[in-house]
Amino acid sequence: MKLKDLMVGLEYNCTIGNMEQDIDMIIYDSRIKTKSGLFIAIEGFKTDGHQYIQAAIENGAKALLVQKDIGVEIKGMTVIQVEDTRKAMAIVANNAFKHPSSKIQVVGVTGTNGKTSITYLLGQVLEAYKQKIGIIGTIENRIGNTILKAERTTPESLDLQGLFNKMVDEEVDYALLEVSSHALELSRVAGVDFNIGIFTNLTQDHLDFHGTMENYAYAKAKLFSMCEVGVINADSPYAHIMTEKATCELITYGIYNEATYKASDIHITAEGVRYTLCAPEGVFEVVVPIPGQFTVYNTLAVIGAASSLQVPMPHIIDTLAQVKGVPGRVQSFTSAKGYSVLVDYAHTPDGLQNVLETIKEFAKGEIITVFGCGGDRDKTKRPLMGEIAARYSTHVIITSDNPRTEDPLSILDQVEKGVKQHKVSYSKMVDRKAAILEALQQAKAKDVILIAGKGHENYQILKDRIIHFDDSEIVREYIQGEE
Ligand SMILES: CC(=O)N[C@H]1[C@@H](OP(=O)(O)OP(=O)(O)OC[C@H]2O[C@@H](n3ccc(=O)[nH]c3=O)[C@H](O)[C@@H]2O)O[C@H](CO)[C@@H](O)[C@@H]1O[C@H](C)C(=O)N[C@@H](C)C(=O)N[C@H](CCC(=O)O)C(=O)O
Ligand SMILES: Nc1ncnc2c1ncn2[C@@H]1O[C@H](COP(=O)(O)OP(=O)(O)OP(=O)(O)O)[C@@H](O)[C@H]1O
Ligand SMILES: N[C@H](CCC[C@H](N)C(=O)O)C(=O)O
Ligand SMILES: [Mg+2]
16 A cells, blocks of 8 residues: 555645555554554553654554654654544545445444444344344454454444455445444544444433533534434434434434334333334334333334335334344343343443333342442442432342452442432442352342343453453353252
């Protein structure tokens, strides 16, 4: 690749060097070795990529893309200066892979909760319609049947464009992408050619990053000036922000407000949901074997998106009636002793409230909730989640999630402040495995245990190491031991 070809569409200033230079690899981490690489220096939250220019050169870089004046002239080096290297990286990556997102259909899902669930459900609808899909999101990245590890919900632009490129090579028809607010704010998805954008909901999370709910909403809203069709939850109090600057065609879904795809006559049981769908295509009975009111919202979004992608409505409805649940989302286990356990990824106040409301509707015994909050994440959600857990449960066990660099006990104490707002029995156990086992030992027939926050995760991030940890595995082994 010639350097100048990578820069097409970019406003830049080549301060020294040669734009005809051949580039073997683009990198944004100086620790990666190249033969004649382009190193993109990114000013981060922890450190500044501009500090690692020398290291990148020692590792083979022959060109630099920077946003700061680097002062010295480096012999044989081409230096290109731009205003914002994150945005520039998205353009360069798009050029490097020859605009892969324009060669496949891309569906982007944004919102606080429901992104993973919707990509998985829509994926099943499209696969049953004989389409090849790729998924990029929290649980994993997948191309057809090939699974690739996911480090974050939405990858950096360079890695994202690389994944789209692999999907083009593998003849994927649809890429289903979770679009986090961090990704929209940090230009990870800049330049992606989205066919459909879906908005799920907006409730408190990530205020450590966005500061206010309004900033958080405007970050999400960016998706709707990047897609052709927007599928918007009409019941969300933030729907108007999503549509305010939207440049796409809009369709809506909802239960309470007027919407293009509207559900009524809703029945929710422990086994799943059933509702009547009023749509432009007609009136349909929808049955989905996943419990929770959020399943109604998630499937309405799937129906709106799939129908706009020309999948026939009877096919969509038939597939939804047989869908497999999403790993770690309301994943249910039944013990021979007659109690049941739900492993769920609820890690926000709204997510926790939704799953507990669902449990409350069908639980015939006591509700025992085991959960904690992640370290190095929005601290203000901790007491709120504590209050919600206490409001719906008979007993709460506050435990660790991923403490990361924080003191685990201090996180538990912050959750406890919320729990104490109700007269509920509770205990605190830093060791998550001990906490889960304690709940399993306490449970009697008809009780429901909710283990929330880590869902599909098979690791726990501690201060100095990452250990293998899997809520479902612990539950499965314990329950099998009882038989
Ligand atoms: C706030 C945030 O998103 N930060 C991400 C960001 O970090 P950063 O830009 O601050 O990077 P930094 O560590 O300060 O380093 C700056 C630059 O120096 C470079 N560097 C650094 C060291 C070195 O020796 N050489 C070198 O070149 C780094 O590669 C980087 O380019 O870029 C890094 C590299 O890609 C990410 O690892 C990091 O994600 C952190 C770990 C993170 O926790 N992100 C979370 C909050 C996140 O993005 N979450 C959302 C999900 C939210 C949701 O679904 O609800 C997501 O999309 O996953
Ligand atoms: N539409 C929804 N509204 C509210 N809560 C939901 C919805 N869908 C799922 N949930 C709850 O939120 C949890 C997380 O769901 P999911 O993983 O689909 O969200 P996500 O948006 O992908 O989250 P993340 O930001 O971590 O990627 C689920 O385990 C469930 O309890
Ligand atoms: N996408 C969310 C996931 C949180 C999951 C929870 N287990 C935690 O580690 O806090 C985040 O990065 O904030
Ligand atoms: Mg997700």
